[in-house]
Amino acid sequence: MRIKQIETIRIESQPQIIWVQIHTDTGIIGLGETFYAPQVVEAAVHDWFGPLLIGREPGAIERHWEAMFRLSDHAGYGGAEMRAISAIDMALWDIKGQAVDLPIYELLGGAVRKKIPAYVNDLPYEGAGEKARYYLDQGFTAMKGGPTIALAQATDGQSLTPKELDMALKPIRDIRDAVGMDMQIANDGHGKWTLPVAIRIAQAMEPYEIMWQEDLMPPLNPDALARLQAATKTPVCISERLLTRWQLRHFIENGSAHIVMPDLIWTGGISETHKLAILASAHQVPIAPHDATGPVNIFACAQILMNAPNGMIMEHVPSMYKGWYNEVVDPNVDIHDGFLHAPERPGIGTRLKAGLRDRSDAIV
Known part of the structure; x- marks a missing residue:
């Protein structure tokens, strides 16, 4: 089997998403996906990495990953190159799974589970208690939101008044008043705050038993994040902003990452996320993959989470899952009764419609 053609597909209605399809001479087509600045990713796929792959055997995934990474890392790895590698890697794994008629998690060593808890990225400032009741009735037991994010704008995250901090606690109090401890709550800070403010936020939320504090600060300094973790009993979750094992390992090894949140479609695809799960497991740290992008990402994350013993929970955005995902893939992700269920189809588990x-509005 040989790689015959690589195509990229974008649609105007989802301007940040790009899909990569790798065609083989046997008719098998592998599917990958990434998010953000798709025109730049498109150039990386076609102008840089495509020539390395056309005519090659698609099953040599590790060799292809290393060849693409080495081509780009001399200028500092990351950015569009890493996103392109991620999407291509997903598509290569998809081809391998289809070729042997197995889901990818079976090729990673088999399933340790066939479903994993899913949490909802949907925590409004007003009506959070009612929203928590709604999701509990559907079987979900964890929600995430960012009530401090907008408050950072006035001072660029340099300060937060007591009144503003109390405002940020309002939706969290509403959930606790409505459903008690039945709903777990994760807080996302979007990397907006300085260390002193981040410590104040984390400590102020501690009485509400927060599931994790995610990206209260930019993940630029492992020592600063370790100081944040030392100042709070709440687990610090780090971070879709860090790419590959080489960036994340510093935060895992120094104890600042009590939960690891890789973004599979940014950090190097299935190959690299699998390695990150193993690295985290060596430090007895769970993984909780990031998602607020496209459906193929969740399918790929499901492959990792069904195989990784330290898989914790999976993010999803209900409005996207119930909305535009249905317009672009068949089948859609299987999320119900509070769980993400294992894909059963060969390869990554879905196809573009x-x-x-x-x-x-398609750009091919």
């Missing part, structure tokens, strides 16, 4: 590439 027939006709997507022929839409009037």
Whole structure:
């Protein structure tokens, strides 16, 4: 089997998403996906990495990953190159799974589970208690939101008044008043705050038994994040902003990452996320992959989480899952009763819908 063609597909209705399809001479097509600045990713796929892959055997995934990474890391790895590698890697794993008629998690060593808890990225400032009741009735037991994010704008995250901090606690109090401890709550800070403010936020939320504090600060300094973790009993979760094992390892090894949140479609695809899960497991740290992007990412994360013993929980955005995901893939992700369920189809587990590439707003 040889790689015959690599194509990228974008649609105007989802301007940050790009899909990569790798065609083989046997007719098998592998699917990958990434998010953000898709025009730049498109150039990386076609101009840089495509020539390394065309005519090659797709099953040599590790060799291809290393070849792409070495081509780009001399200028500092990351950015569009890493996103392109991620999408290509997903597509290569998809081809391998289809070729042997197995889901990818079976190729990673088999399943340790067939479902994993999913949490909802949907925590409004107003009506958070009612929203918590709604999701509990559907079987979900964890929610995430960012009530401090907007408050950082006035001072660029340099200060937070007592009144503003109390405002940020309002939706969290509403959930506790409505459903008690039945709903877990994760707080996302979007990397907006300085260390002193981050410590204040984390400590102020401690009485509410927060599931984790995610990106209260930019993950630029492992020592600063370790100081944050030392100042709070709440686990610090780090971070989709860090790419590959080489960036994340500093935060895992110094104890600042009590939960690791890789973004599979940014950090190097299935190959690298699998390695990150193993690295985290060596430090007895769980993984909770990031998602607020596209459906193929969740399928790929499901492959990792069904195989990784230290898989904790999976993020999803209900409005996207119930909305535009249904327009672009078939089947959609299987999330119900509070769990993400294992894909059962060969490869990554889904396909772009027939006709997507022929839409009037498609750019192929």
